């Protein structure tokens with residue numbers, strides 16, 4: 170079966186902040202009289218001083234970023250910041266991850282299902298549109314009605330842009346207040362149109378996205394997976410091998426640096 174849409178994996182993330190605070194953050198930040206700041210460090214510092222609720226995520230793992238809501242040019246913006254890695258041997262990798270994600274967001278700028286890119290803060294951080302709402306995991310847990318087909322459409326749309334996400338899960342899909350489904354966290358995503366060396370792998374990678382998406386079918390629709398969907402949802406052997414290699418070979422080396 171051709172793989173033409175992507176996934177959601179409700180694994181626990183390192184997030185510290187309660188996403189349901191998003192509305193409160195919005196209100197509080199908009200009411201502050203913060204001067205516009207062009208650097209993420211300054212803006213984040215000021216916003217944090219103004220409210221403890223502005224941190225959406227404190228980096229909690231290897232090559233993770235701090236994610237904060239900041240006021241920039243008078244508007245609420247999200248800053249994804251890898252600065253904490255800047256004085257470590259992983260600095261080049263952190264810079265690369267940040268640039269990659271920014272590049273993908275720019276590519277998707279006219280697409281309504283990703284946050285728009287709003288500029289670089291410095292070598293390790295960038296700004297993107299702040300999407301008020303809740304992540305899918307939280308929305309589902311709080312009983313909010315979310316249309317599964319809208320989620321599928323968003324993932325399919327991403328694939329139509331020749332992009333695979335590679336980390337589709339509840340915390341990486343936002344249900345905006347206006348009902349829009351917004352996919353975030355493109356740190357592992359890949360753009361591989363026809364002609365690029367990795368293009369032949371796209372079909373397999375799309376399948377991973379699909380598997381992640383299907384994890385939400387039962388919760389959102391109350392319907393069981395069909396046998397074909399069950400097959401698609403199972404992790405393929407090559408992916409299990411890759412995960413094992415990453416966990417047993419690559420991660421220990423990175424950690425030891």
Ligand SMILES: Nc1ncnc2c1ncn2[C@@H]1O[C@H](COP(=O)(O)OP(=O)(O)OP(=O)(O)O)[C@@H](O)[C@H]1O
Pocket residue numbers: 182183184188225226233234236247249284297298299300301304340341343353354355356
């Ligand atoms: N544009 C945004 N608008 C609103 N909230 C956002 C936005 N971007 C990120 N967030 C919030 O910050 C959290 C962390 O962001 P993101 O997933 O990009 O970071 P990450 O380091 O890749 O996290 P993880 O590896 O745990 O998925 C998200 O789960 C979401 O709740």
Ligand SMILES: [Mg+2]
Pocket residue numbers: 182340341353354
């Ligand atoms: Mg994430």
